[in-house]
Amino acid sequence: MSGKLFDLSGEVAAVIGGTGALGGAMAQALGEAGAKVAIIGRSAERGGERVQQIQAAGGTAIFQSADAMSRDSLTAARDAIASQLGTVTVLVNAAGGNKPDATLPPGSDFCKLSNAAWNEVFDLNLVGGVLLPSQVFGESMVAAGKGSIINIASMSGMIPLSRVVAYSAAKAAVINLTMFLAREWATKGVRVNALSPGFFPAEQNRKLLFNDDGSYSARGQQIIGHTPMARFGTAEELGGATVWLAAPKASSFVTGQNIVVDGGFSSVTI
Ligand SMILES: NC(=O)c1ccc[n+]([C@@H]2O[C@H](COP(=O)([O-])OP(=O)(O)OC[C@H]3O[C@@H](n4cnc5c(N)ncnc54)[C@H](O)[C@@H]3O)[C@@H](O)[C@H]2O)c1
Numbered sequence: 429m430s431g432k433l434f435d436l437s438g439e440v441a442a443v444i445g446g447t448g449a450l451g452g453a454m455a456q457a458l459g460e461a462g463a464k465v466a467i468i469g470r471s472a473e474r475g476g477e478r479v480q481q482i483q484a485a486g487g488t489a490i491f492q493s494a495d496a497m498s499r500d501s502l503t504a505a506r507d508a509i510a511s512q513l514g515t516v517t518v519l520v521n522a523a524g525g526n527k528p529d530a531t532l533p534p535g536s537d538f539c540k541l542s543n544a545a546w547n548e549v550f551d552l553n554l555v556g557g558v559l560l561p562s563q564v565f566g567e568s569m570v571a572a573g574k575g576s577i578i579n580i581a582s583m584s585g586m587i588p589l590s591r592v593v594a595y596s597a598a599k600a601a602v603i604n605l606t607m608f609l610a611r612e613w614a615t616k617g618v619r620v621n622a623l624s625p626g627f628f629p630a631e632q633n634r635k636l637l638f639n640d641d642g643s644y645s646a647r648g649q650q651i652i653g654h655t656p657m658a659r660f661g662t663a664e665e666l667g668g669a670t671v672w673l674a675a676p677k678a679s680s681f682v683t684g685q686n687i688v689v690d691g692g693f694s695s696v697t698i
Contacts, residue, residue: 451522457667459487610684626690
C-alpha cells in the first residue's frame, strides 16, 4: 500500500449527523486530512456552517439533506453524493443521542419507563444511527471493494450509566452490531469500527451536565470527579481517532474494534 499513513486525499467521507457537535468536528478533521466531505443531516443551516468551516480550512465539502431514519432518503443522498464527489469510502454514523422522555428522573421507578420512549431511543441510535446508513452506504462500499465505517457508540455502551438506561442499552447494541458488520464485510474490503466518546458537552446532553446558569449539575460534577483527566472532552479531540480509523493505510488491519476516547473515565472504578 503506497502513500502516507494518514493520507485521506483519495477518500470521500459522508458524515451523518455532521450537523451536530461531535459529527461536525469529526467531519472537520476528515476534511482537513484531505478527504472530500459530505455533511448529511436535516438542517441545511447547520450543515452549511460546517461546510463553510471545512472550506475555510482549505478542504472540499458539500451539504446533503437526508433523514437517517429513512432508507429512501439515505439512498437518494448516497447517489447525489456519488455524482458530486464520487463513491463514498468513509461513512461516519454520528446521528444519535438521548431523549428526555427516556431519561429516568432521580429516584424514579424503572418499571414505569415508557415503551414508546425506549423504542424512540433504540430507533434513533440503532436503526437510524447505524443499521440503515450501513446498509445503504455499505452496499456501495462492498460493490467498490473499499470502505471504512465509523459508528459513534458511547462509553455508556460498555458501562451502563444511571438514569439513561435505554440510551446505554442502545449504544451497547451499536457496539455489537459494529462487530457483526466487521465480520460480515471483513473480506470485502470494508472495515467497521466503533468510536466511543466519554462526556462531551453537546445540545442533546447539556441539560444533564449543566444547570441553567452554566455551572455543572450534580451529575456533571459527579462525572468530572470520576474522570481521571478531571474535565469533559472537546469535540475536536475525536479528530485523531476518526482520521486514523478512516485512513486506509494507518488502520488497514483494524476492524470490529471499539475505540474509547473518554479521558480515562472507563479505566477506573472509583
Ligand atoms: N456528546 C457526548 O458526550 C456523547 C458521548 C457519547 C456518544 N455521543 C454520541 O455522539 C453522536 C453525536 O452526538 P452529539 O453529542 O454531537 O449530539 P448532537 O445533537 O449535537 O448531534 C447529533 C446530530 O444528529 C442529527 N440527527 C438526529 N437525528 C437525525 C436523523 N434522523 N437524520 C439526520 N440527522 C439526525 C441531529 O440533528 C444532530 O445534528 C450521537 O450518536 C451521540 O449519542 C455523544
